[in-house]
Amino acid sequence: MVRTKQDDAFEKNVARTILASMQTPAVGEAGNTGEWRTMRPILHNDLCIVVKSGKPTCHLCWMYCPEITVSREIPPVFNYTYCKGCGICATECPTKAIEMVPEKEAPSCEGNEGGEF
Amino acid sequence: MPERKVITGNHAAAYACKSAGVEVVAAYPITPQSPVVEKISEFVESGELPNTQFVCVESEQSAISAVIAASQMGCRVFTASSANGLAYMYELLCWAAGSRLPIVMCIATRALGAPWSVWTDHQDAFSVRDVGFMQQFVESNQETYDTVLMSYRVAEDPRVYLPAFVSYDGYILSHTTMSVQIEDDDKVREFLPPLKHHLNLTDFDNVHSVNPVTPPGLTIRPEGNTPGYYEFRYSMQKAHEYSIEIVEEVAKEFGEKFGRYYGNGIYKSYQADDAEVLIFAVASVASESRGVVDTLRNEGLKVGLISLKLYRPFPIEHLRKAFSKAKLVVVFDRDVGYGVEGILCAELKTALYAAENRPKIRGFVVGLGGRDITADQLIGGVKLAVQEQEIPEVEKNTHVEFIGVHLEELGFKKEEF
Amino acid sequence: MVLKVSEIPEEEMMLSGTRLCSGCGLQLAYRWALKALGPKTIVTNPASCSTVCGGVGGYTPLKVPVFYCCFETVAANAAGAAAALKAKGQDKDIVVLAWAGDGGTYDIGFQGLSGASERGDNFIFACVNNQAYMNTGIQRSGATPYGAKTTTTPILGKQQMNKNMLKIMEAHGLSYIAQTSTSHPRDIYEKFQKAREFNGKGVRYIEILGTCPPGWGFPTDKSIELARLAVQTGYWPLLERIEGKLVISSPSKRYMDKTKRKDIREFLKGQSRFRHLKEADFKIWEDYIDGMWEGIRLELEKQGDL
Numbered sequence: 001m002v003r004t005k006q007d008d009a010f011e012k013n014v015a016r017t018i019l020a021s022m023q024t025p026a027v028g029e030a031g032n033t034g035e036w037r038t039m040r041p042i043l044h045n046d047l048c049i050v051v052k053s054g055k056p057t058c059h060l061c062w063m064y065c066p067e068i069t070v071s072r073e074i075p076p077v078f079n080y081t082y083c084k085g086c087g088i089c090a091t092e093c094p095t096k097a098i099e100m101v102p103e104k105e106a107p108s109c110e111g112n113e114g115g116e117f
Numbered sequence: 118m119p120e121r122k123v124i125t126g127n128h129a130a131a132y133a134c135k136s137a138g139v140e141v142v143a144a145y146p147i148t149p150q151s152p153v154v155e156k157i158s159e160f161v162e163s164g165e166l167p168n169t170q171f172v173c174v175e176s177e178q179s180a181i182s183a184v185i186a187a188s189q190m191g192c193r194v195f196t197a198s199s200a201n202g203l204a205y206m207y208e209l210l211c212w213a214a215g216s217r218l219p220i221v222m223c224i225a226t227r228a229l230g231a232p233w234s235v236w237t238d239h240q241d242a243f244s245v246r247d248v249g250f251m252q253q254f255v256e257s258n259q260e261t262y263d264t265v266l267m268s269y270r271v272a273e274d275p276r277v278y279l280p281a282f283v284s285y286d287g288y289i290l291s292h293t294t295m296s297v298q299i300e301d302d303d304k305v306r307e308f309l310p311p312l313k314h315h316l317n318l319t320d321f322d323n324v325h326s327v328n329p330v331t332p333p334g335l336t337i338r339p340e341g342n343t344p345g346y347y348e349f350r351y352s353m354q355k356a357h358e359y360s361i362e363i364v365e366e367v368a369k370e371f372g373e374k375f376g377r378y379y380g381n382g383i384y385k386s387y388q389a390d391d392a393e394v395l396i397f398a399v400a401s402v403a404s405e406s407r408g409v410v411d412t413l414r415n416e417g418l419k420v421g422l423i424s425l426k427l428y429r430p431f432p433i434e435h436l437r438k439a440f441s442k443a444k445l446v447v448v449f450d451r452d453v454g455y456g457v458e459g460i461l462c463a464e465l466k467t468a469l470y471a472a473e474n475r476p477k478i479r480g481f482v483v484g485l486g487g488r489d490i491t492a493d494q495l496i497g498g499v500k501l502a503v504q505e506q507e508i509p510e511v512e513k514n515t516h517v518e519f520i521g522v523h524l525e526e527l528g529f530k531k532e533e534f
Numbered sequence: 535m536v537l538k539v540s541e542i543p544e545e546e547m548m549l550s551g552t553r554l555c556s557g558c559g560l561q562l563a564y565r566w567a568l569k570a571l572g573p574k575t576i577v578t579n580p581a582s583c584s585t586v587c588g589g590v591g592g593y594t595p596l597k598v599p600v601f602y603c604c605f606e607t608v609a610a611n612a613a614g615a616a617a618a619l620k621a622k623g624q625d626k627d628i629v630v631l632a633w634a635g636d637g638g639t640y641d642i643g644f645q646g647l648s649g650a651s652e653r654g655d656n657f658i659f660a661c662v663n664n665q666a667y668m669n670t671g672i673q674r675s676g677a678t679p680y681g682a683k684t685t686t687t688p689i690l691g692k693q694q695m696n697k698n699m700l701k702i703m704e705a706h707g708l709s710y711i712a713q714t715s716t717s718h719p720r721d722i723y724e725k726f727q728k729a730r731e732f733n734g735k736g737v738r739y740i741e742i743l744g745t746c747p748p749g750w751g752f753p754t755d756k757s758i759e760l761a762r763l764a765v766q767t768g769y770w771p772l773l774e775r776i777e778g779k780l781v782i783s784s785p786s787k788r789y790m791d792k793t794k795r796k797d798i799r800e801f802l803k804g805q806s807r808f809r810h811l812k813e814a815d816f817k818i819w820e821d822y823i824d825g826m827w828e829g830i831r832l833e834l835e836k837q838g839d840l
Contacts, residue, residue, distance in 0.1 A: 021592075022592065023588070023589060023591070023592055023593055023594040023600075024592065024593060024594070025549060025593070025594055025595070025596060025597045026549065026593040026594070026595070027549040027550055027551055027595070028549075028550065028551030029549070029551055029552060029553065029589040029590075029593045029594055029595045030551050030552055030553040030589070031551065032551065033550070033551045033552070036556060056539050056540050057539065058539075059539045062539075063539075063719050063720075064562065064719065064758050065562075066554070066557065066558050066559070066561035066562040066565065066757075067550050067551075067552065067561070068546050068548060068549070068550045068565060069550050072539070072544055079550060081550075081551070082550035082551040084556035084557075084754075085556065086556040086557035086747075086754035086755055086757065087557070087753070087754055087755030088557055088754070088755050088757055088758055090755060091755040091756065091758070091759060092758050092759075100755070
């Protein structure tokens with residue numbers, strides 16, 4: 001194909017528009033990482049220190065979650081869209097209020113599915 | 118007020134930084150570039166460059182890294198190096214170009230070790246031809262000063278955004294004093310306004326990260342698709358292609374403003390209009406060739422010179438035009454593409470392959486590692502090429518010819534074989 | 535004084551859904567370091583697992599600007615960024631964080647770090663030490679401890695000790711040096727805040743023990759437990775060196791007393807990289823820990839803090 005002025009104009013526009021490789025912040029950069037999960041954390045409210053005291057005291061599950069998928073609310077809420085199911089929260093919970101349940105046996109957690117915070 | 122100073126090429130580069138009002142400089146000393154670093158340190162410590170930060174780094178790798186970082190903060194930056202120092206920067210040179218940072222850097226050319234050499238040739242500058250920088254060669258200290266300013270202007274042009282090298286010969290220019298006009302800061306500012314960078318990580322209203330792992334394919338997301346590595350590299354090549362006209366445009370504007378022209382900004386021709394034989398060279402080799410042209414003209418040979426200024430991007434169209442009337446081109450390379458031939462020669466052959474009137478091209482390697490290039494050697498090369506231009510075997514030769522290699526003195530005798 | 539949960543800002547500088555492995559210690563450290571430094575932070579990051587954390591392509595979980603750089607250049611990049619901020623008069627309100635792994639700190643990145651430290655360039659250098667080149671597939675590094683199996687010490691385990699990076703950084707005369715662990719997010723938070731307060735006083739160096747489930751060989755849920763055991767066995771003391779003066783952080787103070795330290799076997803036996811170690815190897819570890827604490831004791835005594 002013989003090049004035209006249109007080719008020049010088009011390519012010049014690309015050259016001045018696509019510059020450095022840039023990123024913008026976005027949740028779920030790696031997709032819904034909750035899909036990696038084989039075990040699901042379930043909170044037993046009756047054992048949870050913050051639920052029982054009604055005060056923002058413990059929150060170790062929030063503190064230790066690498067993926068930021070446990071909220072600092074009362075009661076703590078899991079973000080199952082992104083929770084990878086590492087089980088740190090369950091292991092670190094001082095009152096063993098979090099139980100890791102195999103995904104296929106996990107009770108449906110309506111209201112907890114997805115969402116961002 | 119403009120000021121005329123008798124200074125070395127290294128100091129000319131430092132004065133150009135000063136005139137350009139660079140904000141961050143990081144450089145590491147290496148012979149023959151060291152006086153650039155020293156002079157800029159002096160400007161900073163004396164308060165002559167009150168708004169410039171000089172990072173006195175511990176290596177060339179850190180020098181280029183620091184200026185890459187500072188450029189990403191939106192600053193006008195400068196560094197310089199030579200030979201092994203430049204080679205040590207290699208990875209980061211690719212990084213600077215790949216991020217389209219308008220960094221300007223000087224190369225005081227020097228032969229690459231081993232064996233150690235501190236003397237000039239162009240191997241170092243040519244060895245970074247593919248990193249993605251623009252590159253210009255110069256022939257005088259004034260040209261160094263002027264080309265640094267022009268390079269900033271081109272590099273920072275939103276149609277370009279590419280880093281640029283300005284290469285001047287070690288010792289021959291770096292340590293030789295010449296008269297240089299240092300222009301008035303305000304006038305330079307009119308020509309080179311403050312940098313408007315496409316990147317500024319200090320802009321917290323618009324947070325971005327830069328240069329992440331970028332996949333072969335596009336990133337497809339509902340928020341918008343983003344380019345893959347391939348698109349970035351396509352764009353970089355296109356920026357190079359269309360920057361040639363910007364270089365020419367800027368050189369013209371520079372000439373109109375400051376009264377100094379370097380050919381068309383792409384190459385400088387000398388006695389080329391009616392020349393049947395054209396010498397093709399860069400930098401010190403081109404300077405030396407000017408006298409050679411005069412001598413041969415006096416002997417009745419129609420010789421001229423094309424001194425290439427813009428080496429990257431390689432100005433193919435300009436060269437096709439420049440060589441359209443010549444019958445013979447003699448290329449003097451102060452470098453070797455090892456295993457092929459002189460780099461300039463090979464590239465000129467590529468450029469002229471599709472030219473309508475393709476001249477014969479004869480290449481010679483000269484002056485590696487600072488070996489003196491004498492007028493007689495160049496005259497001999499041109500004459501030999503002229504005498505042998507009709508011999509098909511010579512034209513088909515694939516062995517690289519070196520001029521000025523002294524082997525007989527070392528006991529090598531051709532007649533023994 | 536233990537920081538109350540309510541005193542810690544809820545705002546995160548990292549978003550969920552990263553590429554890092556499940557149970558990654560590095561990610562927790564990154565989360566807390568950025569939380570402590572806040573939004574006006576510019577990060578530079580060389581090749582490392584953190585680069586993976588930053589995402590592939592046009593989107594990132596990180597809410598602060600990060601500029602990625604070559605493996606060996608993080609400190610020089612930070613130096614350049616700091617110089618640029620100074621040139622622009624923004625060095626008081628923006629903090630530069632060089633965030634590297636142990637390879638980018640102990641090994642390939644060391645020259646730049648040493649140079650910047652000597653010059654007193656104004657930034658925080660954090661080393662997340664997961665004790666091997668995890669991102670390239672668990673090869674040994676200068677930070678890999680004695681005996682650890684890696685993919686380049688696959689049969690015998692590493693035969694050398696790790697470099698003593700804290701001593702090396704101490705020798706550079708830094709204003710602030712700290713060691714912390716992913717088991718103590720509050721400690722990470724406080725140390726990064728303190729490093730920020732030392733703005734203008736050259737390089738501040740913080741090293742964080744970053745547990746790595748695939749690299750060390752332990753179940754993902756044990757990530758914090760192992761980091762804590764490293765502290766409780768006395769192997770990884772939480773400490774600071776403020777203007778040259780050594781301060782043992784409160785969680786580690788009690789381990790000055792050898793009898794309070796847990797058996798190092800508890801830490802080692804929880805990881806498959808140490809599974810082949812024998813009694814003689816445990817002795818080497820014990821001697822290492824005892825020797826370290828003896829050095830600490832002598833120094834505190836000399837300072838008049840004992």
